[in-house]
Amino acid sequence: MKAAITRTARVGQSIYSLDTKGTLWGAHYDFRAGPEKFGFSASDFDAYVAKLRHHNEQKRKLRRQPAASVRHSMWGAVQGATKYGEGVHSVSTAGHGGFILSDERNDAVHPAWRARNGQYEEDSHWSVVAFTFPCMFTDWEIELAYAALRNWYPDEFTAVTGETLTEDDSRTLRERAATERNKDKWVVVSAVNDNGMVRCIAKLGGDRSSRNERVYLCL
Numbered sequence: 001m002k003a004a005i006t007r008t009a010r011v012g013q014s015i016y017s018l019d020t021k022g023t024l025w026g027a028h029y030d031f032r033a034g035p036e037k038f039g040f041s042a043s044d045f046d047a048y049v050a051k052l053r054h055h056n057e058q059k060r061k062l063r064r065q066p067a068a069s070v071r072h073s074m075w076g077a078v079q080g081a082t083k084y085g086e087g088v089h090s091v092s093t094a095g096h097g098g099f100i101l102s103d104e105r106n107d108a109v110h111p112a113w114r115a116r117n118g119q120y121e122e123d124s125h126w127s128v129v130a131f132t133f134p135c136m137f138t139d140w141e142i143e144l145a146y147a148a149l150r151n152w153y154p155d156e157f158t159a160v161t162g163e164t165l166t167e168d169d170s171r172t173l174r175e176r177a178a179t180e181r182n183k184d185k186w187v188v189v190s191a192v193n194d195n196g197m198v199r200c201i202a203k204l205g206g207d208r209s210s211r212n213e214r215v216y217l218c219l
Helices: 042-062 103-107 126-132 139-152 154-161 171-181
Strands: 005-011 014-019 024-026 080-085 088-092 097-101 119-121 186-194 197-204 213-218
Touching: 005 042, 014 042, 024 042, 042 139, 097 103, 097 126, 119 126, 126 139, 139 154, 139 171, 186 213
Parallel strands: none
Antiparallel strands: 005 014, 014 024, 080 088, 088 097, 097 119, 186 197, 197 213
16 A cells, blocks of 8 residues: 655755655755655654755855856766856766866865866765865765765775774775675676576676676576
8 A cells, every 4th residue: 555645845946755654755856965765753854854954055055156167077068067166166967977176176185085187076076075175065965975985985085084984984895895705705796587597697706897707597
């Protein structure tokens, strides 16, 4: 049976709802805010909505403006750009996007994770920009930036901050540990249907680039 909606809230132009299964539904997707969450209680929902509203209010006060001066990027022709601050622009293209920094702004980025060309893609590397210029970002964006840095750039994060991370803090560190533990084992990296059976491809240590593999057929 379809879960019933128990709570609804409007945040800006977006509508968020909570159902009886504890799923939070968002009508609008923001890669920094997230489209939906699971296991939410009513109080979790209220706190989430309050956090979103605070995030939007901070964005409003930051007064980010559209910019027409940035036209080219490493991801292709720029279709849209937003000025976060002097020498700091967020751009979008037909395929990807990220941040472009002026030479002066890029010099302020720590060498451990500085991009030579001053361009930081939107999936994870944008977090370096938020870390370096926190006054241009909301509290929520900075929180997510720190999480991204710990997950994807743990060595650089430690070099810059002096904070020692554990496997619990970083996806990259967990993957490294798993690779070390399984380096002498055959690890299944793909599985497909094969005439009613499951055809599994295993690589030694889970190394997908290796040509050394085994094939298993499972019922």
